[in-house]
Ligand code: FES
């Protein structure tokens with residue numbers, strides 16, 4: 001059963017140490033006498049419909065907090081410069097590069113990661129199914145970001161043209177597929193979701 005109590009920095013830190021081989025990837029800066037700065041600001045986040053009460057240093061990006069504090073490693077870390085789209089999550093339904101977004105600024109917004117998308121769909125979301133069926137996944141590193149960008153696109157424009165699809169994913173780099181299957185998967189998902197009456 002889902003626990004509706006907010007989870008805290010301390011409990012999540014232990015969980016991540018136990019579960020996540022990447023934790024911790026980044027050194028905590030030395031305090032230089034100001035512990036509150038290092039421990040971080042109290043921040044309430046809502047991620048995948050669940051509340052979290054955290055202490056977050058003001059310089060931590062949303063990507064770092066998702067991966068290293070919440071152990072949501074479906075959001076990928078690659079360029080960390082806003083160039084590749086691998087770190088894309090939805091903030092109030094809009095795609096953002098979480099590597100460029102400070103976690104403290106996400107307070108009061110709904111954050112959706114790839115883990116939350118599958119959970120809310122009760123299995124694979126139609127966009128994920130379409131990516132699998134059309135062979136739009138090889139190594140899969142770009143896939144979570146592309147899937148979430150597609151969900152946002154189809155939410156705004158359920159029947160996009162090929163041109164509109166290509167524009168929507170222009171900030172997403174894929175080293176494997178050559179993009180043809182990705183475009184086919186997005187158009188396929190749009191058709192499937194329209195046939196199902198949206199989702
Ligand atoms: S890791 Fe964020 S855009 Fe590349």
Ligand code: FES
Nearest residue numbers: 138139174175176
């Ligand atoms: S499937 Fe490998 S980077 Fe896109």
